[in-house]
Amino acid sequence: MKLSELKAGDRAEITSVGAETTIRRRLMDMGLIRGTEFEVLRFAPLGDPIEIGYKGLLLTMRMNEAEGITVRKLPVEDRHQHVESARSRVRFFRRG
Incomplete structure (x- = not known):
């Protein structure tokens, strides 16, 4: 499944980053590597x-960049704890 196919609120794990070479390098430099x-x-x-939110960071990317990232969607039961921490991070960034 591709990152671009997910919906808001979905949680997933990166299985591969297969975007164009320069974009791939930049995404990986920002921590979007296999297992994230x-x-x-x-x-x-x-x-x-x-x-998307990951490792305490927020990242915005174009859909064509998201098309090159293969992911594994995580089960629903794992989402609730992560959603609360992501909301806290978003509030933190809005204040600062």
């Missing part, structure tokens, strides 16, 4: 770009 767990936080009003 993240949550899809929201989409822009027209559906592009997408915002």
